[in-house]
Amino acid sequence: xxxxxxxxxxxxxxxxxxxxxxxxxxxxxxxxxxxxxxxxxxxxxxxxxxxxxxxxxxxxxxxxxxxxxxxxxxxxxxxxxxxxxxxxxxxxxxxxxxxxxxxxxxxxxxxxxxxxxxxxxxxxxxxxxxxxxxxxxxxxxxxxxxxxxxxxxxxxxxxxxxxxxxxxxxxxxxxxxxxxxxxxxxxxxxxxxxxxxxxxxxxxxxx
Numbered sequence: 001x002x003x004x005x006x007x008x009x010x011x012x013x014x015x016x017x018x019x020x021x022x023x024x025x026x027x028x029x030x031x032x033x034x035x036x037x038x039x040x041x042x043x044x045x046x047x048x049x050x051x052x053x054x055x056x057x058x059x060x061x062x063x064x065x066x067x068x069x070x071x072x073x074x075x076x077x078x079x080x081x082x083x084x085x086x087x088x089x090x091x092x093x094x095x096x097x098x099x100x101x102x103x104x105x106x107x108x109x110x111x112x113x114x115x116x117x118x119x120x121x122x123x124x125x126x127x128x129x130x131x132x133x134x135x136x137x138x139x140x141x142x143x144x145x146x147x148x149x150x151x152x153x154x155x156x157x158x159x160x161x162x163x164x165x166x167x168x169x170x171x172x173x174x175x176x177x178x179x180x181x182x183x184x185x186x187x188x189x190x191x192x193x194x195x196x197x198x199x200x201x202x203x204x205x206x207x
Contacts, residue, residue, distance in 0.1 A: 013206065013207050014206075014207045015041050015045065015204065015205070015206055015207075016038070016039075016040070016041075016204070016205050016207070017038065017039045017040075017041070017164075017180050017182065017202060017203060017204045017205065018036060018037070018038045018039070018202075018203050019036065019037060019038075019039060019162055019182045019200055019201065019202040019203070020033050020035070020036040020200070020201045020202075021033065021034060021035045021036065021159065021162070021184055021188070021198070021199070021200055022034055022198075022199050022200075022201065023192070023193055023196040023197065023198060023199065024139050024196060024197045024198075024199045025195065025196050026195050026196060026197060027195065031199065031201075032196075033201075034188060034190050035184045035185070035188025035189065035190075036184075036188070037182055037183060037184055037185060037188075038182070039180045039181060039182035040086060040180070041086065041179060041180045042086050042087070042088065042089065042178045042179065042180060042181060043086050043087055044089055044177050044178050044179070045178075045179045045180065047060070047177050048060050048062065048166050048177055048179055051166075057168075059166075059168040059169075060166045060168055060177065061166060062109075062113070062136065062164050062165065062166050062179055063108060063109055063165075063166065063167055063170075064106060064107060064108050064109060064138070064165045064166075064167050064170075064176075065106075065107055065109065065136070065138040065162050065163060065164060065165060065200060065202070066093060066104045066105065066106055066161075066162060066163040066165055066178075067104060067105040067107060067138070067140055067159050067161075067162055067198055067200065068093075068096075068102070068103075068104040068159065068160060068161035068162065068163070068183075069102070069103060069104065069105070069145065069151060069157050069158055069159045069160065069192075069198075070101050070102045070157075070158050070160060071101045071102075071149065071150065071155040071156055071157055071158075072101070072156045072158050072191065073156070074156060075156055075191050077156065077158070077191075078158070078160075078186045078189045079158060079160045079186070079189060080186065081160060081161065081183035081184065081185070081186070082161075082183070084181055084183075088178075088181060089178055090173075090174070090176060090178070093146075093163075096147055097147045101149070102149070103145030103146065103147045103148070103149035103151070104145055104146055104147070105140050105141070105142065105145055105146065105151060106146050106165075106173065106176075107138050107139065107140060107141060108138065108170075109136055109137065109138050110137050110138055110139055110199075111137060113134045113135055113136045114134070114135040115130075115131045115133070115134060115135075116131050116133040116134075116135060117130075117131040117132065117133060118131075118132050118133040118205045118207075121207075132205060132206045132207070133203060133204070133205050133206075134203070134204045134205075134206075135201065135202075135203055136164060136200075136201070136202040136203075136204065137199065137200070137201050137202070138199070138200055139197045139198060139199035139200070140159070140192070140197045140198040140199070141197065146173070151192075152192070153191065153192045153193055153194045153196075156191045157191060157192045157198075158189055158190070158191045158192070159192065159198040159200075160183060160184050160189050161181065161182065161183040161184065162181070162182055162200045162202070163178050163179075163180065163181045163182075164178070164179040164180045164202055164204070165177065165178055165179065166178075166179065179204075180202075180204070182202075
């Protein structure tokens, strides 16, 4: 994380994340995980941190996720995760409009993030009061993606990626700022089942 540090600056910490994909039964609310992966933050996470920490601007708090999906040929089909970098931003998601089968849902967090202590950091925080680990969760809703493609088990919609997002003006997607992006390996992918929603649990750790 020191590749962009200017001369004379020293890194004082890091941010890291791990996301878990699963399905949420629409009747019982039962959460069934099926895959996970780690992620690195986007460079744009610095904008979120600067606005929230330095400028005390609550509008830049992370409050949504993008759930990226493809409508695949059959229930056994998979998707090669795209190559993204820490510089990947909104233009990537807008570009999905030019693909025949890919889109994303823009969904609010299901609940406010939970605060916890990253294992190994217990001496520095008080359980239930302070910590350095946030738990985010969001799940799919609706039957159309942002770019107009169907999201449904009937067309074999497969959620294979996600992004943690701050939405300073929720009604204006062009102002969204991405904290992190992550993808599922091919071996862990599965389509959306009938009567279930796709969900993502995302843990973000600040050292």
